[in-house]
Amino acid sequence: xxxxxxxxxxxxxxxxxxxxxxxxxxxxxxxxxxxxxxxxxxxxxxxxxxxxxxxxxxxxxxxxxxxxxxxxxxxxxxxxxxxxxxxxxxxxxxxxxxxxxxxxxxxxxxxxxxxxxxxxxxxxxxxxxxxxxxxxxxxxxxxxxxxxxxxxxxxxxxxxxxxxxxxxxxxxxxxxxxxxxxxxxxxxxxxxxxxxxxxxxxxxxxxxxxxxxxxxxxxxxxxxxxxxxxxxxxxxxxxxxxxxxxxxxxxxxxxxxxxxxxxxxxxxxxxxxxxxxxxxxxxxxxxxxxxxxxxxxxxxxxxxxxxxxxxxxxxxxxxxxxxxxxxxxxxxxxxxxxxxxxxxxxxxxxxxxxxxxxxxxxxxxxxxxxxxxxxxxxxxxxxxxx
Numbered sequence: 001x002x003x004x005x006x007x008x009x010x011x012x013x014x015x016x017x018x019x020x021x022x023x024x025x026x027x028x029x030x031x032x033x034x035x036x037x038x039x040x041x042x043x044x045x046x047x048x049x050x051x052x053x054x055x056x057x058x059x060x061x062x063x064x065x066x067x068x069x070x071x072x073x074x075x076x077x078x079x080x081x082x083x084x085x086x087x088x089x090x091x092x093x094x095x096x097x098x099x100x101x102x103x104x105x106x107x108x109x110x111x112x113x114x115x116x117x118x119x120x121x122x123x124x125x126x127x128x129x130x131x132x133x134x135x136x137x138x139x140x141x142x143x144x145x146x147x148x149x150x151x152x153x154x155x156x157x158x159x160x161x162x163x164x165x166x167x168x169x170x171x172x173x174x175x176x177x178x179x180x181x182x183x184x185x186x187x188x189x190x191x192x193x194x195x196x197x198x199x200x201x202x203x204x205x206x207x208x209x210x211x212x213x214x215x216x217x218x219x220x221x222x223x224x225x226x227x228x229x230x231x232x233x234x235x236x237x238x239x240x241x242x243x244x245x246x247x248x249x250x251x252x253x254x255x256x257x258x259x260x261x262x263x264x265x266x267x268x269x270x271x272x273x274x275x276x277x278x279x280x281x282x283x284x285x286x287x288x289x290x291x292x293x294x295x296x297x298x299x300x301x302x303x304x305x306x307x308x309x310x311x312x313x314x315x316x317x318x319x320x321x322x323x324x325x326x327x328x329x330x331x332x333x334x335x336x337x338x339x340x341x342x343x344x345x346x347x348x349x350x351x352x353x354x355x356x357x358x359x360x361x362x363x364x365x366x367x368x369x370x371x372x373x374x375x376x377x378x379x380x381x382x383x384x385x386x
Contacts, residue, residue, distance in 0.1 A: 032381045033381075034378050034379060034380045034381065035103065035104060035105050035378070035379040036105070036376055036377075036378050036379075037075075037077075037101055037105040037376060037377040037378075037379075038375065038376045039077065039079070039099075039375050039376055039377065040375050040376075042097065042099060042107075042110070043081050043097060044065075044079050044081075044097075044375055045079075045080075045081065045082070045083035045084070046083075046375060047083045047084055047085060048065060048079070048084070048356075048357040048375075049354050049357065049358070049373060049374050049375060064079070064080055064357065065077075065078065065079045065080075065357045065358075065359060065372055066078040066079070066121060066122075066359070067359040067360070067361055067370060067372040067377065068122070068123040068310075068361050069123075069310070069361055069362075069363050069364055069370065070100070070123070070127045070128075070129065070142050071127045071142075071364060072103070072363045072364050072365040072367065072368075073102055073103045074100055074101070074102055074103070074108065074127070074142045075100065075101050075102075075103070075370055075377065075379075076098065076099075076100055076123070076129055077098070077099045077100075077101065077372065077377055078096055078097065078098040078099070078121060079096070079097055079357075080094060080095060080096055080097070080115060081095045081096075081097050081112075082094050082095060093114060093115075094114070094115035095112055095113070095114060095115060096112065096113040096114075096115050096119070096121075097110065097111075097112050097113075098110065098111050098112070098113065098121065098129075098144060100142050100143070100144060101377070103368070103379060105379075108142055108143060109142065109143040109144040109145075110144070111144045113131075116133070118132075118133050118134050119131070119132070119133055120132040120133075120159075122161045123161055123165055124139060124161075124165065124168060124183060125165055125166055125167065125168065125182060125183045125184075126183055126184060127141075127142065128140065128141065128147070128148075128183060129141075129144070130168070132159060134155050135151055135152040135153070135154055135155045135156075136149070136150075136151050136152075137149065137150045137151070137152065137168075137186060139183060139186075148183060148184065148185060148186065150183075150185065150186030152170070154172075154173045155173060156170035156171055156172060156173060156179075157170075157171040157172065157173055157174075157175050158170065158171040159171075160207075160208050162208065162209050162210045162262075162263070163209070163262060163263065163264065163308055163310065163311035163318070164209070164210045164263075164265070164311065166182075166210040166211075167180040167181060167182060167189060167210045167211060168180070168181040168182075168183070169181075169208035169209075169210075169213075171206075176193060176194065176195050177191050177192065177193050177194065178191065178192045178194060178206065178208055178213050179191050180192075180208075180210070180211050180235075189211065190211050190235035190237050190238060191235060192211075192212075192213055192233050192234065192235050194206060194213065194215075194233070196233075199217060199231065200215075200231065200233065202217050202218055202219075203215035203216060203217055203218070203231060204218070205259075206260075207260040207261065207262055207263075209262065209263030209266070209269075210263070210266070211234065211235055211238055212232055212233065212234045212263065212266065213232070213233050214230055214231065214232045214233075214260040214263065214269055215230070215231055215233075215260060216228075216229070216230055216231075216257075216258050216259055216260060217229040217230070217231050224257040224274075225255040225256060225257050225276045226255075227257050227258055227259070228250075228251045228252045228254060228255070228256050228257070228258055229248060229249070229250045229251065229252050229258070230248060230249040230250075230258050230260055230269065230271060230287065231246070231248050232246055232247045232248060232249075232269065232289075233246050234246050243266040243267055247267075247289035247290075249269070249271070249287040249288075249291055249293070250291060251273075254275075255275075255276040256273055256274065256275050256276065257272075257273070257274045257276075257282075258271055258272070258273055259271060259272040259273075259282075261284070261305060261307065261308065262307065262308045264286065264308075264311050264315040264318055264342070265311070265314070265315030267288050267289055268286050268287075268288060268315055268342065269286070269287050269288070270284060270285075270286055270296075270308065270318075270320075271284070271285050271286075271287055272284055272285075272305060273285050273293075281302065281304075282304065282305070283295060283296075283298070284296040284305050284320075286342060294342065296320075296340060297340070297345065297346060297347055299320075299322040299336055299338060299350075301324075301334075301336070302324070303322035303323060303324060303334070303336055304322065304323060304324070304325050305320060305321075305322055306321045306322060306323045306325075306331055306335075307320070307321050308320060308321075309321045309337055309359075309360045309361050309362060309369075310360075310361040310362030310363070310364075310369070311362065312362060312363070312364060312365060312366025312385060313364055313365065313366070314366075314385075315342070316341055316342050316343070316385070317339065317340070317341050317342075317348070317362070317366040317385050318339070318340055318341075318342075318362065319337060319338065319339045319340070319360060319361065319362035319369055320337070320338050320340060321335060321336075321337055321360065322335065322336045322337075322338065323335040323336070323355065324355075331355050331356060332355045332356060333354075333355045334352070334354075334355055335352070335353045335354070335355055335358055336350060336351065336352050336353070337349075337350070337351045337353065337360035337369070337371060338350050338351075339362060339369055339382060341385075348382060348383065349369060349380065349382060351369075351371055351380070353371060353373040353374075354373055354374065357372075358371070358372060358373035359371070359372045359373075360372070365385075366382065366385045367381065367382055367384060367385070368380060368381050368382055369382060
């Protein structure tokens with residue numbers, strides 16, 4: 001699918017504004033104002049957001065940022081304190097600074113980590129922060145204190161964060177099974193074998209949700225326009241539970257390319273759909289059991305859907321990250337964050353941002369969205385979900 005995302009009009013994109021906000025009309029003047037958390041006092045390098053013209057040297061340095069909500073009132077932020085693209089940064093020990101703020105901007109906790117090649121931090125179940133190193137998992141609370149540790153039998157081939165964060169899905173080291181873990185304590189809940197049938201074996205890329213996976217079934221020649229059926233597999237143990245049965249979305253009678261992006265909930269799957277037509281760009285749809293689909297509004301500007309940036313409880317309100325893509329599929333030089341609702345024809349919120357290290361995430365209650373960009377985190381209030 002990445003080849004279909006290549007952008008042809010770089011000069012036009014560079015003329016787009018870097019900072020724009022298009023608020024929903026329901027924003028009245030008496031609504032709470034955005035909360036700004038400046039990260040400059042905490043040592044964030046300015047080069048992350050002002051030096052994007054040096055993008056070609058970022059691969060020489062493990063620079064990066066992270067942002068996610070622990071719950072609706074606590075935000076986790078992380079960044080490497082080493083400025084990218086400098087001679088000094090290449091010789092200094094690489095360091096990851098992690099911080100937790102409440103929704104008023106007050107700092108709750110901070111901790112520095114040496115940046116090792118196998119270190120990853122992400123949002124986990126029960127409002128936890130997961131520290132992943134090889135086969136070891138450590139779970140932290142909002143004060144960055146360890147509340148649990150666990151060890152997997154072997155280092156997984158891949159590990160994911162689901163929008164609902166009810167489980168931790170991982171792909172086994174042999175690539176044959178998706179395993180879903182719960183915490184408190186760390187334990188295996190269910191397993192899905194992805195080599196269980198000839199049809200499942202024809203799927204190369206899977207996207208996991210909570211105790212389910214989705215993948216595009218492709219024809220024998222592996223042409224993108226034969227990937228016209230989406231399979232959703234669930235554990236055998238959950239088959240009889242509500243929304244536990246496997247299902248599919250099928251357009252196998254058409255030359256279209258389908259690609260799963262992620263689950264909004266157990267029965268709503270976000271996909272990209274591209275027809276085999278000249279100058280046709282991928283379009284985003286929500287598909288459901290029964291073969292129904294709902295199109296999402298176009299973000300404009302020839303932007304490609306890059307991923308889900310948070311789903312509110314219930315799955316009706318969600319945030320998406322769109323970007324212009326470089327040759328390797330990375331977001332460069334422009335991003336846009338959009339908040340959608342499944343029954344709305346227009347976005348609820350739009351925010352343009354700089355590339356590469358900007359992030360956004362919708363709060364779990366759907367009442368606000370946090371955007372990390374320009375050396376600050378800004379929390380924008382949203383209309384109360386109906």
